[in-house]
Amino acid sequence: MKAMGFYNTGGPEVLQEIDVPEMLPSKGEIIIRVNFTSVNNLDVLMRSGGTKMNFNLPHIPGTDVSGIVEKIGEGVTGISEGDRVISSTVYGCGSCRQCASGNETLCKSWKVLGMHVWGSYAELVRIPSWMAIKPPKSYSQEELGCMPLSLSVSWNALKVAAKAKASETAIIFGASGNSGLFSLMLAKAMGLKTIAVTRSEKKKPSLKKAGADHVLILNQQSPETLQKEAIELTNGEGAEIIIDPIGNPIDSSIAMLSHGGRIVTFGTSLSAESQLSIKKFYWKSASLIGVHNVSAKELNDAFTFAEKKGIRPIINSKLRVAQAQEAHRIFSSSEAFGKILMEHKWQH
Ligand SMILES: [Zn+2]
CATH class of the missing domain: 3.90.180.10 (Medium-chain alcohol dehydrogenases, catalytic domain)
Structure with missing residues (x-):
């Protein structure tokens, strides 16, 4: 063959x-x-x-x-x-x-x-x-x-790991990538407010069309700017969920997270290693959850939901x-x- x-x-x-x-x-x-x-x-x-x-x-x-x-x-x-x-x-x-x-x-x-x-x-x-x-x-x-892979990993991150609920806010890193785009479409279909993060200004209109309520541009020179913008968009609270397929520095993600928020990580294209400030982490009662793949049952659940919501x-x-x-x-x-x-x- x-x-x-x-x-x-x-x-x-x-x-x-x-x-x-x-x-x-x-x-x-x-x-x-x-x-x-x-x-x-x-x-x-x-x-x-x-x-x-x-x-x-x-x-x-x-x-x-x-x-x-x-x-x-x-x-x-x-x-x-x-x-x-x-x-x-x-x-x-x-x-x-x-x-x-x-x-x-x-x-x-x-x-x-x-x-x-x-x-x-x-x-x-x-x-x-x-x-x-x-x-x-x-x-x-x-x-x-x-x-199969992008849809199901995104489903696992949002539904199984983060236990996303309608009316929560999700910040989605790498939003114009494979799993970033499915995460965006799924989060929108689940009734979440969506903040897409991408490295390219040119992709803003396409991300809006795919379901982003807001689009932020990741500028690695200035993570503080991104954090400030994310906090402003969430009325000073931070987002309940951060979906991270790229490996954004954990401390930077915690700064954008609400108290009791969940960070789900499943990729490292930006950085393979990250420092974690344990004090900031537990002061926010934050959760950090890793997912690497999806069971056959979850794949099936992801398709059932995607079909019902018209996700293509x-x-x-x-x-x-x-x-x-x-x-x-x-x-x-x-x-x-x-x-x-x-x-x-x-x-x-
Ligand atoms: Zn086994």
């Missing part, structure tokens, strides 16, 4: 077409023929070596899966060849206490598709059958190719998987707004 993968980490140019043997499903597994996938920050981190983890080469990235079940292994029930499915992104060991209760993200042996095992830049992916979800029919295969992905561009180099360049450019979708169309 064909795939876009890499033999060495580096820039987008290391991505190349490779041929790898087709996989067969083991007991309890299924094979999905991937129709659409999309670029996520994880793919870029894997390709560039930014995760600092050891993994076997060649590697095939890709976490989002929208496709059709091609083969089912022994003992698989509830899913058939030809079913239209998406895939959950995280594997647990399948046998520990957390896995048994549907909390595979809390399994000590968690693995992610496209990170620890070959992902959806290949024509076929092999997953345990319980990771497959039959998505709502109202979403096209294209839309599904760019929703914003698609920046559509390319073929064979154009993954260009897709990664667009993804990393400051002009990108919305998902970079890729279609599995190969000339055999």
Whole structure:
């Protein structure tokens, strides 16, 4: 089968077409023929070596899966060849206490598709059958190719971790990124007041259209200005929720947080390390919550809510998987707004 993968980490140019043997499903597994996938920050981190983890080469990235079940292994029930499915992104060991209760993200042996095992830049992916979800029919295969990871992590951050309630205010960092945009749309649909934070003034109109009540520009030279603006927009109280997929300095986030507020963090593109002033943290009765992925159940809940509220992905561009180099360049450019979708169309 064909795939876009890499033999060495580096820039987008290391991505190349490779041929790898087709996989067969083991007991309890299924094979999905991937129709659409999309670029996520994880793919870029894997390709560039930014995760600092050891993994076997060649590697095939890709976490989002929208496709059709091609083969089912022994003992698989509830899913058939030809079913239209998406895939959950995280594997647990399948046998520990957390896995048994549907909390595979809390399994000590968690693995992610496209990170620890070959992902959806290949024509076929092999997953345990319980990771497959039959998505709502109202979403096209294209839309599904760019929703699973970003939508579900955003859902987990807002609903499961922060326990967001209507009438609260959410400050969303990295709002024009993949999960930032879904967080913005979800927060708006949940009835929250939304303050989007982005690095580009040019993205203000698009963010307003996507559901931002206010847009603040992140200027790393002057975090105090951002804090002052955020406090003014929340009548001096601070926001109840901060959604942070970029790694904003924690002390700066606490300064914008209301008493009893919650900071949810799941990314480090701005900074991998952060100082925490413990006194400021407990004086505000603040909570700091980390999320790294989402269980299959939460993915399903996220889609049910998104469909009910008419949330659809914003698609920046559509390319073929064979154009993954260009897709990664667009993804990393400051002009990108919305998902970079890729279609599995190969000339055999
Ligand atoms: Zn487990």
